Amino acid sequence: MKTTDVQKLYDRYVLPTYSYLPVCLVKGKGAKVWDLAGKEYLDFFPGWAVSGLGHCHPKVVSALKEQSRKILHISNNFLNLTQARLAERISKESFPSRVFFSNSGAEAVEAAIKFARRSGSESGRYEIITMENAFHGRTLAALAATGQKKYLEGFDPIPEGFRKARMNDLDSVVKQITPKTIAILLEPIQGEGGIHVASAEFLKGIREICTGKKMLLILDEVQSGMGRTGKMFAFQHYGIEPDLMTLAKSLGSGVPIGALVVSNKINNVLTAGLHASTFGGNPLVARASLAVFEAIKKEKLLKNAQDMGDYLSVALEKLRHKFSFVREVRGLGLMKGVELAIPGKPIVDECRSGGLLINVTQERVLRIMPPLAVTRKQIEKAMGILEQAFQKI
Ligand SMILES: *Cc1c(COP(=O)(O)O)cnc(C)c1O
DSSP states (O other): OHHHHHHHHHHHHHHHOOOOOSSOOOEEEEEEETTTTEEEEEETTTTTTTOOBBBHHHHHHHHHHHHHOSSSSSOSSSSOHHHHHHHHHHHHSSSEEEEEEEEEEEHHHHHHHHHHHHHHHTTTTEEEEEEOOOOOOSSSHHHHHHOOOHHHOOOOOOOOOOOETTTTTTHHHHOOTTOOOOOEEEEETTTTTTTTEEEEHHHHHHHHHHHHHOEEEEEEEETTTTTTTSSSSSSGGTOOOSSEEEEEGTTBBOOOEEEEEGGGGGGGGGTSSSSOSSSSTTTHHHEEEHHHHHHHHHHTTTHHHEEEEEEHHHHHHHHHHTTEEEEEEEEEETTEEEEESOHHHHHHHHHHHEEOEEEEEEEEEEOOOOOOOOOOHHHHHHHHHHHHHHOOO
8 A cells, every 4th residue: 555545545534634744654663653655754743742652662562462461441330450550650650649541631631620610519610710822632621721712613602611811920810810710720831832831930829829719720731741841740840739630642652541630639529420431541551551650760761851851952952043043942851842933834844854753833833752762862863854954944
């Protein structure tokens, strides 16, 4: 089969909800992927920030092999050993909590919204404050929380009870608080929004407001979690703890799993039958996710993400000084954004021709999120390709 044959199948049978590239990826290993034509790429945005350990990490692959010989799926009405061990691991790595498992980020956010509303139901509070430029997923409530016009158009009526404030502007948050506010939901680092990092002052301020007004702080770490920023979770840079936290994307480094982590402080609102997911946290995906945690620890990937993140910052800053259209380099650890004064798509396309996969978001922000085990050599090579693309533009 050729790439054009695959494209024909798409044109005929796959709903056109994505603008796809004429590249069919068929194999991956670590930071490398190969397409159907055999071309090799360095992947600095593996699986849209899902394959955090890189493609086909050996520990994840053998965990899947092992588990698939035992049992793939059981109902959540039976005790599931791997799910229990994973919940323990997530809780111990984050804050005293219990965990609900979903299959995706949007579902984890959806669960967070439901749990927040439930906890406010007695006092009649249901409003949730979210940030401009946020991204929380594509289910209706997650979209309402996202609140960006381009995603909402034509989907009315959308669930009510969401109010918008501005990232890193505490006054704008305070202005949105009403007697009905139950929670503030935000990403510690906005991903799709263009890699905007919450300032320490802002996040600590939000924590204080939430504690003072008995509101819940929900952190969406679907993109920033699992070692991406050099700590297991981005909130750990700030010396604060959320009341709820959502995870997905690289939680399974390639298998679909999401999670809502709920602080023990609010667990009393949760009872049997309150929420459910048929697939959520099944033995196969939970086993893979356990392998992700093991790999991050054994291979010291948090340290590598910090070190390589610093190295990448220096390299990108060099490019900023060299090319006047590079406005700003932002991010934490291996979650980097490069804001340009020009559209980023031609640069992403140029990089891909040169053998490097990166992403552009908000039209002008290049998003670079290599696997946590990325090496100096791979970064050097990627920067060479990026520089060439900058030169050609
Ligand atoms: C990707 C993303 C989501 C949605 O996750 P899905 O798995 O696509 O539903 C939610 N929140 C953040 C911060 C994300 O980056």
